Amino acid sequence: MQKITTCLWFDGQAEEAMNHYTSIFKNSRVLSVMRWPKGHADEGKVLVTTFELDGVPFQALNGGPQYKFTEAISLSIDCKAQAEVDHFWTRLTEGGGEPGPCGWLKDKFGVSWQVVPEQLPRLLQDPDRAKAGRVMDAMMKMGKIEIDKLEAAAKG
Incomplete structure (x- = not known):
C-alpha cells in the first residue's frame, strides 16, 4: 500500500472527473465511490471517490466551492x-x-x-x-x- 495519495478537491464533479481520468489513462480503475449516508442533507450524493491512474492512487473529494485548483500544483x-x-x-x-x-x-x-x-x-x-x-x-x-x-x- 502506498503511503501518500493525492487528493483532488472538487465542487460536485469528483465522480465525473474520476470517470474522465480513468477513461484517458491505461491501467486505470475505479476503486470506490463513497456517498453521503441516509439522513444527511446530501444523501446519496458522492462525497469521496478513490481510483488509480496507471497504477497511481488518487482520491477525489466533493468538498465544495471554497477552494479552486491553481498552477501551484x-x-x-x-x-x-x-x-x-x-x-x-x-x-x-x-x-x-x-x-x-x-x-x-x-x-x-x-x-x-x-x-x-x-x-x-x-x-x-x-x-x-x-x-x-x-x-x-x-x-x-x-x-x-x-x-x-x-x-x-x-x-x-
Missing part, C-alpha cells in the same frame, strides 16, 4: 513518444480544457497537467549548454511539446 505525465503526448494533450484539453505554454495545460475541471516527452529533460540537461539552450528556446515557444522540433533545435 500540477500532475506531470511522462510520455515516450509524440503519439502519447498528442493523446494526453487532446484528451485533457477536450470539453473546455485550456492549453498552456511549455507543455502545461488545464483540464475542464481546472486541474493543471504537464505533458512531458521523455526527450525533453534529457535534452535540457545535455552537457553541451548551447544545445540545451536551443532546446529551451524552442520549448518556450510551444504549447504542446513537439519532439521533432526539440530534436531539430538540439541539432542547431
